[in-house]
Amino acid sequence: MAATAAETAGGGRVVRWRRWTFASLGALMSNLGPVWFLVAPLLAAYAPRRLLLTYFNLVLRRRARRLLAAVDPYVTVDIPDPGAADAHQQYHHRSRLGGRGAGDNAYEEVKAYLSAACSSEARELRAEAAAEGRGLVVSMRDGQDVADEFRGATMWWSSVDEEQQGNTRRSQRLTFHQRHRRLVVDEYLPHVRRRGRELLFHNRRRRLYTNNKSLSYSSVYHKAWSYVNFDHPTTFETLAMEPAKKAAIMEDLDAFRRSGEFYRRAGKPWKRGYLLHGPPGTGKSTMIAAMANYLDYDIYDVELTMVNDNNDLRKLLIETTSKSIVVIEDIDCSLDLTGDRATRRPGETRGGGGGSMVTLSGLLNFIDGLWSASGGERVVVFTTNHVEKLDPALIRRGRMDMHIEMSYCRAAAFRTLAKNYLDVDAHHLFDAVDDILDKEDITPADVAECLMAAKRSSDSDVTFSLEFLIDELKKRAMENARVAAEAKARAEAEAEAQAMADDDSEEDDDDYSDDYTDDDDD
Numbered sequence: 001m002a003a004t005a006a007e008t009a010g011g012g013r014v015v016r017w018r019r020w021t022f023a024s025l026g027a028l029m030s031n032l033g034p035v036w037f038l039v040a041p042l043l044a045a046y047a048p049r050r051l052l053l054t055y056f057n058l059v060l061r062r063r064a065r066r067l068l069a070a071v072d073p074y075v076t077v078d079i080p081d082p083g084a085a086d087a088h089q090q091y092h093h094r095s096r097l098g099g100r101g102a103g104d105n106a107y108e109e110v111k112a113y114l115s116a117a118c119s120s121e122a123r124e125l126r127a128e129a130a131a132e133g134r135g136l137v138v139s140m141r142d143g144q145d146v147a148d149e150f151r152g153a154t155m156w157w158s159s160v161d162e163e164q165q166g167n168t169r170r171s172q173r174l175t176f177h178q179r180h181r182r183l184v185v186d187e188y189l190p191h192v193r194r195r196g197r198e199l200l201f202h203n204r205r206r207r208l209y210t211n212n213k214s215l216s217y218s219s220v221y222h223k224a225w226s227y228v229n230f231d232h233p234t235t236f237e238t239l240a241m242e243p244a245k246k247a248a249i250m251e252d253l254d255a256f257r258r259s260g261e262f263y264r265r266a267g268k269p270w271k272r273g274y275l276l277h278g279p280p281g282t283g284k285s286t287m288i289a290a291m292a293n294y295l296d297y298d299i300y301d302v303e304l305t306m307v308n309d310n311n312d313l314r315k316l317l318i319e320t321t322s323k324s325i326v327v328i329e330d331i332d333c334s335l336d337l338t339g340d341r342a343t344r345r346p347g348e349t350r351g352g353g354g355g356s357m358v359t360l361s362g363l364l365n366f367i368d369g370l371w372s373a374s375g376g377e378r379v380v381v382f383t384t385n386h387v388e389k390l391d392p393a394l395i396r397r398g399r400m401d402m403h404i405e406m407s408y409c410r411a412a413a414f415r416t417l418a419k420n421y422l423d424v425d426a427h428h429l430f431d432a433v434d435d436i437l438d439k440e441d442i443t444p445a446d447v448a449e450c451l452m453a454a455k456r457s458s459d460s461d462v463t464f465s466l467e468f469l470i471d472e473l474k475k476r477a478m479e480n481a482r483v484a485a486e487a488k489a490r491a492e493a494e495a496e497a498q499a500m501a502d503d504d505s506e507e508d509d510d511d512y513s514d515d516y517t518d519d520d521d522d
C-alpha cells in the first residue's frame, strides 16, 4: 500500500512534469505558431533529403558509380567556353604571341574543328560572323548532336548551355564509350585541337606588323608591334622573274615548310634565311609579299633604327609568332656592318647623333641562337641594294641560306608583266621590247610603271600599249646612256683632279725636303 502510495506520489510527479512540459511546449508553439507553420514543412522535406544525400555521399556513391558504369558505360567531357567577351579575338592574340596560354584555346579549337565536321552532319546550325578572317563560323545549335568517327570509334559532340550561379555557361560536350577513354585522351582530343588550330590559322586574316619605337623605360602598356591587315595581291605567278629561279625559290620554301621534323631531330631552329639583293625597283619587297602569300605567313617588318639596343631587339623578336617572315630591309643602311656599335657610347651612332645601338653580333646571336628556344617556323629576309657592302659574317651560308639576286627586267620577266598589266601572252611587238630589254638595264618597276601609264591612256588597245612602252623604254635607254656618260665623265674628272692633287703634294714634299736639307746645310 505504502508502495502503492509511493508509486502514486511518483506517478503524480511524472504526470505533473508531463503536464508542465506539454503546457510549456504548448505556450512555445502558440508563440512560434506562424514560424512553425513555415519551418515544419521545410524540416519535413529537407532534413531527410539532406540526411539521405549525406548518407549517399559517404556510403553509396562509389558503389552507385560502379553500378552506373555497368548500366551506362558512356563518359562525357565538357570543354567550356572560357567566357571571355571575345574569345576568338583572344585566341588570335594569344596564339600570335608564340602560343602562350594555348591551354585556354581548347574551346575555340574544338569549335573550329566541329565547324568543319558538323556543317555536313548537323541539321540545325548556327552561323556567326568570324571574329577574324573570312566568312562565317558555323556551329551546332544547342541540343544538336554530331557523330565523329575516329579510328573506328564513334564520338558524339553536342553544344550545351548550362546555368551556373546566374550565368549561362556554354560548353562543347564530348560523349564516348568508356572503353575508348585512352584513345580519346591520347589521340582523339590532341587530333581535334591540332586540326582546329590549323583551321583557325587558315581562317585568320594575315597581318603586316611594324615595330614601334622602343621606350627607354619599361611599360606594360607599350606595344612592341603595330599591325595592319595584310592583303597584298602579289603571288609568285605575278612576280616578274626568270621562271627557273622562281621555281627554285618555291621549291626551297616548300622543302622548308615540310621539314619541321628534320629540324627538330637535328636540334636546329626551324628557320630559313634569304638575302634578297639587287638595285632599287627590281622587286625585293614584291618578292617578300609573294613569299608571305605562298606560305600563308604574317610579316614582321623590323625597322632597326627604332630599336634602342640589342636587349630591345631581343624582346621585339621574341614576340614574333611562329609562321612568320621577319624582314630587315636595307640591312646595309640600318646597321653599322663594319664595326660593333657596342663599342660606342650610348646614344652615339655612325653620324654621331642619337639613335639605335643594335649591333651586328646582337642581331646574329639572336637569329642563330635564341629563336631555337622559342620554336615554331620562321623565315628571315634581309634585303640590300649593295650586297658588296655586307659583312661576310652576315651573309655566310647557314645564316642566309639562299642568296637571291633580283635583276633587271629581261624577256621572261617582261612576259609576266605583260600578262599582269595587259592580259596578253603573245604579240608581234614582243620582239621589239625584248631587243631593248636585252641590251638595257631597266628595272621591272620601270616597265610596270610604263605599262600602267599606257593602260591609263588606252584601256584595251594592246598594240597601242606596247608601242607606248617601246617609246618609253627607248627614252629611258637614252636617259640611262646620258646618266652613264655623265657619271663616267664625272669619275674621270675626279680621277684627274685626284692625280693633280697627288702630283702637287709630291712637289710640296720635295720642296719641303729640299728646304729641310738646305736648313741642315746651313
Ligand SMILES: Nc1ncnc2c1ncn2[C@@H]1O[C@H](COP(=O)(O)OP(=O)(O)OP(=O)(O)O)[C@@H](O)[C@H]1O
Pocket: 238, 239, 240, 241, 278, 279, 280, 281, 282, 283, 284, 285, 286, 287, 385, 406, 444, 445, 446, 448
Ligand atoms: N619582279 C617584279 N615583279 C612584279 N612587279 C615588280 C617587280 N619588281 C618591281 N615590281 C613593281 O615595282 C614596284 C616597286 O618594286 P619593289 O618595291 O618590290 O622594288 P624593291 O627592289 O623592293 O625596291 P627598293 O629597293 O627601292 O625597296 C612594285 O610595287 C611592283 O609593282
